[in-house]
Structures are given as C-alpha cells and as structure tokens.
Amino acid sequence: MKAAATGLLVVMAGVFLATRYFEPAYPWLGYVKAFAEAAMVGGLADWFAVTALFRHPLGLPIPHTAIIPRNKDRIGEALANFLKENFLIAPVVARRMRNIDLAGAVGRFLQAPHGEETRIRQGASRLIADLFESLDDERLGGLVKSSIANRIRNMEVSPLLGHALASAINDDRHVPMLEAAIRWMARALDANEELIRDMVHKRANWVLKLASLDTKLADAIIEGLRKLTADMHTDPAHPVRVKAEEALAQLANDLQTKPETRERVEAMKVQLLDNQSVSLWLDTLWQKGREAIIRAARNPDAAMAGKLGEILQSMGQSLDKDARMKSAINQFARRAVSGMAASYGSSIVKLVSETVRGWDAQTITNRLESAVGRDLQYIRINGTLVGGLVGLTLHVLDSI
Template sequence: MNAPTSQPAPAIVKFQVVQSGARGMKLIATGLLVVMAITFFTARAYEPVYPALGWIKAFAEAAMVGGLADWFAVTALFRHPLGLPIPHTAIIPTNKDRIGDTLANFIRDNFLVPQVVARRMHRLDLAGAAGRFLKAPRGQESRIRAGASRLIADLAESLGDERLGGIVKSATARRLKEMQVAPLIGRALAQAINEDRHLPLLEAAIRWLARTLDANESMIREMVRERVSWVLRLASLDEKLADAILDGLRKLAVDMESDMGHPVRARIEQELAKLANDLQTDAATRAKVERWKEQLIENESVGLWLDGLWQQARAAIIKGARNPDAVMAGELGKVIADAGHTLESDVRLKAAINQFARRAVVGMAASYGGSMVKLVSDTIRNWDARTITDRLEAAVGRDLQYIRINGTLVGGMVGMAIHALDVIGL
C-alpha cells in the first residue's frame, strides 16, 4: 500500500504560482532589453550604408537607457543591483522594520479609529446576517444542528465534572440564598386564595384528618383513659368520654367538608390569608422564613439532591447532543430556525443586537487597537529580510516588470522624437 503523498498548502501553491508569473514577466522585460541592445549595435554598424537606420538606432539607444534606468529602479527596491552596495538600494530589506512600523501606524490611524469603526459598523446588519444563517436552506440545517450539538457535548464533557458540579451547586445555593422566598410564597398563596385554588388542598387536609382519627382511635382512647381520674375509670366513664371526643371530631370533619361556610373552615381561610399577607409585609415572619430557607440549603441532604440534579442534567445534555438526529433533531432544529426568524423579523431585537455588536467592536478598537498594530509591526520585524523581499517581489513583480517594459518602449519613442528634432535642425 503506497503512503499518501503530502499536498502543499494552498497558500504556498498560490505563492509559487504568483512567483512563477513574476519570473516570466522578468524574463520578457530582460529579453526586450537584450533585443534593444542587439538592435542598437546592428543599426550602428549598418548606419553608414543605410542612413535610415539612424531612426532605429535612436529608438534602440534611448530604449536601452530607459530600460536600464527602470531595471535599476526596480532592482534597487529589493536588492543591491549587481551586488554592489550602492547607497539607497535594497530599500525594502534595509528598511524592513521601519516599513512595518509605518504600515502598523497607517492601519491604526486609518482603520482602527473608533469613529471609523463605528461608521463602518453602522452599515452592517450583523443580526440580520446571523438570522439568515440560522434560517439555513433545506439540507443545511442538519449540518448547523450537528455542529451546535457537537459543540454543546464537547463543552459539557471538557469541563471537569467535579469542579463544574461544584460551581453549579455553589451558584445555585448562592442564588437561592440571595432570593427573598417569603414574598414569593406570600404572593403565590394570596393568588391561590383569590382564585380558590387552595380549596382542594384544604378539603384534602380535612379528609386526611378524618382518616387519621380512624387510624389512631385506639391511641386516642388510651390517652383519654390515662388522663381521667380513677373515679371515672371505676365508673367506666372514660370509654364514654373517649366515644364523645371521637364522635365530635368525626362530626367536625364531616361538617367542615360538607359546609363551605363552616366557622372553623372560615377561620382556617382567615389564617391562611393573614399568613399570605405577613409573608409579604411582616418583617419578623419574612426573617423567620429566610432562616428556615438557609438552614434547608445548608442541609447535607439538599446538597446531595442538588448534586444529583446536576449529574442527571449533564448526562441528559451529553446524551442528547451526541445523538442530535435521534433526540434533538426536531427540537434543536426548530429552535435554531425560530431564532433565525426572530432575528430577521424582530426590529427591536435586531437593533439591540447590532448596537451591542457595534459598541463591542468600537470598544475593542479603542482598547486593543494599539496591541493589534503592534502585532503587525512585531510580525514584520520577526520576518527574515529575504522572506519579506521574496513575498513582496512575488506580489508586485509582474507590475514592476511591466514598468521596465513600458520604460523601454517609452524611452525608445523619446529617442526617436529627439532624433527627429535633430534631423529637422531644431
């Protein structure tokens, strides 16, 4: 089995192609200069025999001058011409650091100014673009859903279970401690009373009272017998007293269940209404409930319960995210699509998101613009002089060689113009 051949990176391939194109244009420009030199010497040799060759000699002579001048100028940008250390040549390698600083300052002064960034960001609709992306065309929503699911699963698995569980438990406990539960309970109880939703609970409590009496009849009789005097026991009146108490409690339970206006029932409802009010307004009652809440939160059993909830939630998240097509396909896809529709249709939400993004980017430009341009200058400083020279020459080499070609041709035409002036005696 043959080993797979390594493929060059796209950026390297592109650089090689550009470099090859620049090298071809360099050969053309140099070849044209050589042709002009041959033409000049040939015309010079045959000019005495054919005087008309003076025009060609003038063209070729001036073309050589123009071509050589432009060759020198182009070469001096990147290296010393012919390897000679002529002053003010090899401009780019010699001034690499200064060029990097100048480029960095140019970027900072023209692109990372907060006003410029804000003006540019004002024209961008990031929320709308995000909405259109989330409302992916049919066939793409599965890829978005799968990517989101993998991200959620990887995030849940990468975070330490023990540490993250402790963070979740601590955050939940802290949030519960900061929350004033007494007013919440009071408002909930008051609303339940106003809507008569407490009646099923009250009737269930009355029925529970009746069942408790029946289940504990022997215990009640024994309590009565122990507390009456020996005289009543001797006369067997303790049994009659116990029967009277049990019959009275049973009758009370039946009457309370059947009579909505029973005085005891009304008293219970009054106390419930008072409790709802005290939970919202009475400082002592609220403080007592908050103390009970803190004691409950600090209980070890509650901590274990919170741990169990976290473990179950984490396992469910990972399981669902790892198999989005089976578990979360419809729901997650619908949520993503709905989010996209909302971002596109809700004008206020879109404006708020765009404003937040604009302020965030402007703030980053103001706070970190200096660091960004320093990265540019430091990167250029760390580049090898040959590397930056080769890259810049490859990037603009074709255009520079066109300058040489144009210089050769323009020089030739100027030479012919000067020869024409000489012929007519000006």
C-alpha cells in the same frame, strides 16, 4: 513577469546592435536604432529603480538602494500605526460599523443554506474549524469566558430583553411559550394532586373532616384548576390568559422605560455573573459550543439540515425582517467590536510591529516582492517602451 521585462530589454539591445550594423546600408534604420537605444536606457533605469527597492543592484552597495531591507523596522512601525489609526481606534471602528448591517447579513446567510453562498460557506467553515482546533483551548476558553462575562457586566441587558420580548409579542411569538406554560401547569396539577388533597385535609377544621367535606372541597379545587387550565388552553380570549399577556407587555415596557425594573434586572445580572455555578456553566457552555462549532464547520451541509437547519433559517428570517431586533443586535455588535478595539488595539499593533521586526531582511523582501513584484515588472516594461517612444520622437525632431 521578471523574465518578460528582462527579455524585452535584451530584445531592444539586439535590435540596437543589428540596426547599428546595417544602418550604413539602410539609413531608415536610424529611426529603429533611436527607438531601441532609448528603450534600453529607459528599461535599465527602471530596472535599477525596481531592484533598488529590494536589494543592491548587481550586489553593489550603492547608497540609497536595498531600501526595504534597510528600513524593515520602520515599515513595521508605519504599518502598525496605519492599522491603529485607521482600524483599531474605538471611534473609527464605531463609525465604520455604523453602516454595516451585521444582523441582516447573518439573517440572509442563514436563510440560504444552498446556492451561490455554498462555496463561500464551505471555505469559511474549513477556516473556522482549523482556527478553533489550532488555538490553545484553555487560554482561548478563559479569554472567551472572561470577555463574555465582562461584556455582559458592562452592558445594560434590560432594554435588549425588553426589545426582544416586545418584538415577540408583536409577532405573536410569545403564544407558544404561553401555551407551554399552561400545559406545564396542567401537568404540575396532575403530578401534585395528592399534595393538594393533603394540604386541604390538614387545614380543614374538625367539622369539615367529620362530614367528609374536606375531600369534596379538595375535589372541587382540583377540578376547578383543571377547568381553568383547559379553558385557558382552548380559549385565546380567556380573561386570565389576557391578563397574562398584558403582564408580559407591561414587563416588556418596564424593561425598556422603568428605572426601578431596569435596576432590579441589572442587580440580578451581577449576582448571576458572580455566582460560581454560572462560571462553571460558562465553562461547560464554551466546551460544548467549541465542539459544536468544529463539528458544524467540518460538515456545514449537515449542520444546516434537519431541525437545526429549520431553526437557523427561522432565526435568519427573524433577523432579516425584524427591524427592532436587527437594530438592537447591530448596536450590540458595534459596541462589542469598539470595546475590543479599545481594549486590544494596542496589543494588536504591538504584535504587528514586533512580528515585522522579527523577520529577517530576506523574508520581508521576498514577501513584499511576491505581493507587488508583478506590477513592478510592468513598470520596467512600460519604461522600456516609453523610453523607446521618447527616443524615437527626439530622433524625428532632430531629423527635421
């Protein structure tokens, strides 16, 4: 574009010289000469203006030229303040995220492992893998662990758990969990049959032992428990099973509305976070999660295939359709990002400012010129053409 703009200026100079030479023989060439003459003036003026932004025209230290190199520190400060005031203040972030359906977007993304999003997913996957491999593992792991622990510590988890449990009950997603608990009870009964018999035998008095009634009593207890677990497994309307479902529903309600339950859950949460075993678990979780993210990012199609792909698609459907869960996740994301902006916004602003200040004048000139230089060359072209039209108009008016 720079060559095109300069070439147009050279063409106008050639036209001007040619028309000036032939004008005595062909008077009508005066109009062409007027256009070319004014075009040179407009082109040179805009060349000077565009060049003065990035460097001294012709290397001459003319005042108020090389504006960007001379003011790079002030540009860095202005850019940093712009980021802070428009993007990195907690209320601004919260307001901008209020209309962002993050959970819905993630849900739709997980439901579409193939299709139009494939190329975007592959590019994003490579970026994620490169990012996780390049960052300092120990420092990043410590940052992630402390950030997760602090966010969980400052967040009231009871309503979120209550929403999730209520949503699962409404969609009957608790049924597999309940049936798994019943099967576990049956297996535990079989595995501890001798323990039950021994307990009955030790607690029976000598009369029952003399008549061998303790054995019959133990058999009756074990058979009764087996029948109870079998009936609960086969009969969805079994009274004990109904009571268990009612207890789950009550727990979901208490988690959201009952202060005593919420306080107990929050106290348990704090105790868990302070436990050394949980800290070690978070370390292990980070390492496994990081490795899994890198593997999945390097091969996104494999990650979305098989059972894992089915689980992720099922999660995507739930996120996309469950309004209550979607609202809870969006609220959590909004609070998390706003908290990050409040905690780290100043550090990001300082990083931007110091980075720009650390660039040498030639670096910042080259980067800005490569970003906007093409449009600036259009200014030179437009200045040449508009100047020519203005010169032609004035020549016509002067000839009347």
